[in-house]
Amino acid sequence: DVKVTQSSRYLVKRTGEKVFLECVQDMDHENMFWYRQDPGLGLRLIYFSYDVKMKEKGDIPEGYSVSREKKERFSLILESASTNQTSMYLCASSLSRGGGINQPQHFGDGTRLSIL
C-alpha cells in the first residue's frame, strides 16, 4: 500500500513565523501535491510537483512556496504565516506524469494548522 506521511497532525504557530509542513511518500511516485481544505470550499490545490526540483502553481499559491529536493519528499512553506492560513493541509502523491487518467491520488492524514 502507498504510504503518504505528513510530519505533524496538529501544529500551532504565530503570525509572521516561517512554517514548514513536510510530506514523505514511500512508493516512488513522481507527482506530489499540496492542498488546503476549508469548510464549504472543498480541497484547493496550492502547489504540485512532477519531479525533483520542479514545481508548478496550483489555484491558490499566494503566500506559499514549496521545495522538492528529493523524489520522496515535498515540503510546503509558509513564508510569513498569517491567520488566514489557518486550515487543514493535505499532501498527496500519484504515480507518474500523464500515466493514465485512472490514477488516483493517495493522501496523507493531514495537518491541522492554527496560526495565532
Added chain:
Amino acid sequence: AQKITQTQPGMFVQEKEAVTLDCTYDTSDPSYGLFWYKQPSSGEMIFLIYQGSYDQQNATEGRYSLNFQKARKSANLVISASQLGDSAMYFCAMRGGPYNTDKLIFGTGTRLQVFP
C-alpha cells in the same frame, strides 16, 4: 473550465439502508476521470471508486457503486447497506483535460451521517 458540484451539504441515512450522494460535473474535454473519496473525522482521504468517461459500465467496488450518466454529466455515488462506519465527508473529484495534467478538481463535499 472544469467544475465539480455537490449540492448536498449533509445527508442522513439509517443503518442498512442505501444512500445516494450527488455529483455533477462540467467539462468540455472528451476524456476525463471521476473519483470519489471518503474523509472520516480523523482526516485522511480514502480513495473509494473511479469512473472513466469512456467506460461502458458503471464502476462498482464492494458496497460502493457509481451511477454514471454521461449525458447529464452526473456521477452519483451509491452506498448500499450503510454502516455506522460510513459516517464521513465524501468528495467527488475530476481529472482530465487535453494534456492530462494529473490535477484533481474537487467538489465541496457531502457530510453523511448514518444512524442506528
